[in-house]
Every structure is written in structure tokens, then in C-alpha cells.
Amino acid sequence: MISLLLAVIYLVFISLGLPDSLLGSGWPKMQVVFGVPSSYAGYISMTICFMTIISALLSPRMINRVHTKWIVISSIVLTILGLAGFSISHRYEMLFIFAIPYGLGAGAIDASVNHYVASNYSGSAMNFLHCFYGVGAMISPYIMSLALKYAKWNEGYLWTAFVQTAILAIVIISLPLWKGNESEAEEDRQESAGIRESIKVPGVLLTLIAFFAYCSGEATCFLWTPSYFAGTKSGLSDERIAAFGALIFSGLMLGRLISGFISNIFGDKKLIRLGIILEFIGIFMLFIPTQNYLIAAIGFVIIGTGMGPVYPAIQHMAPTNFGKRYSAAVIGLQMAFAYTGSTFMPMVFGVLQQHIGIGIMPVYLIFFAILNIGMLELAYLRCGKIQTI
Template sequence: MAFLLLTVIYLIFIGLGLPDSLLGSGWPRMQVDFAVPSSYAGYVSMTIAFMTILSALFSPWVIKRVHTKWIVIVSILLSVVGLWGFSISGQYVLLFFFAVPYGLGAGGIDASVNHYVATHYSGAVMNFLHCFYGVGAVISPVIMAQALKYAGWQEGFRWTSYILLGILLICILALPLWRKNEEERDEENVESAGIRDTWKVPGVLPTLIAFFAYCSGEGTCFLWVPSYFAGTKPGLGEDVIASFGSLIFAGLMLGRLISGCISNKLGDRLLIRIGIMVELIGIILVILPVPGYLTAAVGFVIAGTGMGPVYPGIQHMAPANFGKKYSAAVIGLQMASAYVGFTFMPAVFGLLQQELGIGIMPVYLMIFAALNFGMLELTYRTIARMEK
């Protein structure tokens, strides 16, 4: 029974990853159809992420009162509605309407399932969980590429909504599997702290800034990698450009697969440090002035591999760093901070690249990788001082 539940949880995270790379993969064609500037992708992405922030901020209150399984069911349904809505949007402005369920659904799944796994499972399971997120995020650019080749970007969103609907049906059938941990959940959440009290805990603020920095870089990659190749590597076809949206996700998946195998031996902190160093190596490869697209493509995969252990590692450390009393609120705040990065920084980059050119993307990513590293080290030192 426990294995079956874990399988369903992994499937849920495949579903969580499916929508995240669709907009970036389809945008070069969507921009033409809607007749809007390239930076307008950032406004849609910002709306999706803003709704995710709201969902994350309310997650401690919801998690305390509603079991994870029901949060998952409602959240996946919202995601299905958002994807289907994108597929029928004939005007740019309609994307903002359907961005509401699109973002709320993602935030509900992310916060609730991450808290559930951080509380009940090991760091290896957390890394494998986010590896499966990468599976979904790698699949969706391929779906969009095929849709662009044979039908249109609308079908890319529609086909993905059908896959997510299938995952929803499996989750409904699997509802009895969650019963085992229901009593544990009730006992743990009676003493859970709220957002207001959690702000006062030493080390929380720098870890929130670190999460913001990490997701600023990751979100920029999610949205702009295909456009980077379109703007710096002329002569590539639309379907090829769209498929490059999977590069960063392939790296994330590989990084989390490796981390899942070694995390229990190395620990979250060391894995994160190694990961950020690998990320910087990948960014340097992207910067190199080498003809063709292969070196840059490999660079983005390596950067994604380095990013792999950072997100799950930070979240898995929440109960250990701040205690179970604060873990749900810390993870909710982390999610909110993460999606502030997702919300604003890809949009800011969209404006910058219009003025300076899309070639500045690697420098932009490097700044956030350095900030992420610095804030995490500050978090560790703050916690160490409190433990003395």
C-alpha cells in the first residue's frame, strides 16, 4: 500500500511538471498569432505565478484543515481547466483569465505535496519526487513541438490537459491509499505555527531570499530558453526551437535522479553546494562564443543538472532546520518567495532583453546563482549559531 501511494505521489508530480514548460515552448509561435511583443510572455507567466503565490500563502491554513489528498484533487482539476482554457484562447487577453486556475492549481499541488513528503519521507524520496516533476516538464515541450508540427500550439495545451485529466482520475481511484497517514497528519498539524509567527524564526528570511533567487533563475530558463536559441542561433526551425524548452528540464530530471541516489549519504547541504557549482559551469558553457547550438544546449542541460538538488533540498530541510511546528508555514513561505521569483524575474528579463538583447541571459542567470549560494550559506550559519 505504501509503495502504491508513493507511485501515485510521483505521478502527481509528473502532472505538476507538465504545464510549466508549455508556455515557453509555444510562445515563439503564440507571439506571432497574437501579434504581440516577445516580452508579453512575461506578463502571462507573471499572472500564473502570482496566483501560485496566493495559493502558497494560504497553504498552511488549508493544510491544517484539509487532507493533502483533497487538496491534490481540487488542484489538478484547476490545472486541467487552465490548460483547456489556454487551448481555446483566440485572443491574448483571454490567457490572463485562464492563468488564474492554471496558477492556483500548481501552487496547491506544490505546497501540499512537498510538505507531505518532507514530513513523511527521506531526502532521497524528495529528490526522486522532483525528478518526476522533471519528467513532466521534459514531456510537455515535446508535446508542444509535435503540436506545432502537425496541428497548432492550441493542441499542445489541449493534449496536455487530457493527460492531466487522466492523472486526476487515477488520483480519485487512489484516495483510499492516503488513509494510513491521516491520524499522523491530524496530530502534527494541531501544533502547526502560522505565517506570522514563522517570520520571527532565525534563518527563515535568508532561506526565503535564497528560494527567490533560485526560482528567478529557474523561471527565466523555463520561459526564455527557446527564445534564447531563436535569438542567438539563426536558421533553426520552429519545432526544433520549441524542443529546446526541454533542455533545462532534462538537466533538472538528471540532477534529481542522481541526487536521489546519493542524498542520504551526502546530505542536503552538501548536495546543494555541489549543485550550484555545477550550475555555474553550465552557465559558463552557454556564454562561450562557439559556433552552432550544441555547446549552449549542453550548457543548459548541465546548468539544469546543477539546479536539480537545490529546490527539493531546501524544502526537505525545512522540518530539520525549523522544526515540524514551523515546517508547513516555512514551506508555504518558501513557495511564495519562489513564485515571486517566477512572477517578476522572467518578466524583468523580458524587458531587459528587448533593450540589451537576449544574449545577456547567461549573465542574468549567474547573478541569481551567486545570490542563491550566498543566502543559503547565511541560513546555515544562522541556524548553527542558534543551536549553540
């Protein structure tokens, strides 16, 4: 029953990833239909992220009052509403209205399910969980491409809403599977602390800064990797440059897949340290002065592979480092800091590269990698639970 429930939870994280790639894949056509500049996608994306931050900050209170299964169901319903709303939008301004449920649903699922898995399953399960998020994020661009080929961009959102509805039906059918952990979860909810109390716990603020740093680097790679190749390597076709956008994502999937098999052997802290060492190796490969794009391409895959275990491991450590009383609030805060970094720091890099040049990207990435590991090591010391290697 436990393994069957875990399969349902993995399916939930596929549903979390499904909406995240739609805007990017559909926007080239959407902007033409709406008659707005390409940059206007950023305003929609920021609205979704802002609502996700709000939802993540509210998640500790929701987790304390409502069982995770009901948060998951209501969040998927909100996401379906957002996707269906996008599909019927015929004016750009309408997207802002439906971006509200779109973002609220994502943040609530992310924080509540991460807390549930961190509290009830191993680090291996947490890494595989985030792998399945990637599966969802990989599927939706194909849904949109089929819609653009055989129908319109609207159907891409509508078809994704249908997939989400099917996942919702499976979650509803699986409700009896959650009963095994209900009594323990009820006790945890009664003892859980709020955000104001939790942020004062030694080490929490340091892990929040570390999470902000990690997601800043990750999101910068997602947005700017193709531009890095276009600006630093010559003779590349537009198709090949666009394909380089998948390098970091492929590395992340690989890193989390490998971590799923070895995390129970190494533990979260060692896994993070090994991952960031690998990330440094990938970043240093970008400093090699050559026009050969293969070295940089391998470097970005290595960066992504190193980043892979960091996000799941930090969240999985929350109950251990801070206790179950604080873990729900800490994970909610982590999600809020994560989306803040993902929302704003790629934009900051965009301004920097416009004045200095896209070649500054490895320096930008190494700054956040150092900030990430530095804050985590300080957090371990503050928690008083540092382990010797």
C-alpha cells in the same frame, strides 16, 4: 502500501508539470489566431504565476485545516477547469479568466505535496518527485504538437485536460492509501504555525531569499538560453537555436535523477554545495571566448545538472531546519518567493540585455548563484545546525 502511495504522489507531480509547457509550445499558433503580438504571452504567464503565488501563500492555512489528499484533488479539478477553459477560449481576453483556476491549482499542489513528502519521505524521494514534474513538463509539448498537426491548438489543452482527468481518477481511487499517515498528519496540522509567525523564525527569511535567487537564475536560463546562442554564436540555424532551450531542462532532469540515488548518502546540505559548485563550473564555461557552441552547450547542461538538487533539497530540509510546526508555512513561503523570482527576474534580464547585450547572461547567473549559496550558508548558521564537511 507506502511505495504504492509514493507512486501516486509521483503521478500527481506529473500532473503538476503537464500544464506548464503548454502556453510556450502553443503560443506561436495561438497569437496568430487571437491576432495579438507575441509579447502578449507574458501577460497570461504572469497572471498564472500571480495566482500561483496567492495559492502558495494560502497553502499553509489549507494544510492546517485539510488533509493533503483533498488539497490535491481540489487542485487538480481547478487545473482541469483552467485547461478546459483555455480550450474553449475564442478571444484573448478569455484566457485571463481561466488563468485564475489554472494558477491556483498549481500553487496548492506544489506546496502541499512538497510539504507532505518533506515530512514523510527521504531526500531521495523528494529529488525523484521533482524529476517526475519534469516528465509532465516534457509530455505536454508533444501533446500540443500532435494537436497542431492533426487538429487545432485548442485540442492540445483539451487533450491535456483529459490526461489530468485520468490522473484525478487514479488519485480518487488511491484515497485509502493515504490513511497510513492521517493520524500523524492530523497532529502536525494542529501544531502548525502561520506565515507571520514562521517568517520570524531564525534562518527562514534567508532561505526565502536563497529560493528567490535560485529560481531567478533557473527561469532566466529557461527563457533566454536560445537567445544567448543566437546573440553570441554565429552560423547556427533557427532549428538548432530553438533546440538549445532544452539544455538547462535536460541538465535539471539529470541532476535530480542522480541526486535521487545519492541524496541519502550525502545529505541535503552537501548535495546543495556540490550542486552549486557544479553550477559555477558551468557558468565559468560560458566565459570562454570561442565561437564553438559546443563548449557553451555543455556549460548549460552542467549548470542545469548543478541546479538540479538545490530546489528539492531546500524544501526537504524545512522540517529539519525549522521543525514540523513551521514547515508547512515555510514551504508555502518558499513557493511564493520561487514564483516571484521566476516571474520577474527573467524580465529584468530582458531589459538589461537589451541595453548591455545578451553576453551579460553569465554575469547575471553568477550573481544569483552567489546570492543563493550565500543566503543558505547564513541560514545554516542562524539555525545553529551547520554540519562540518
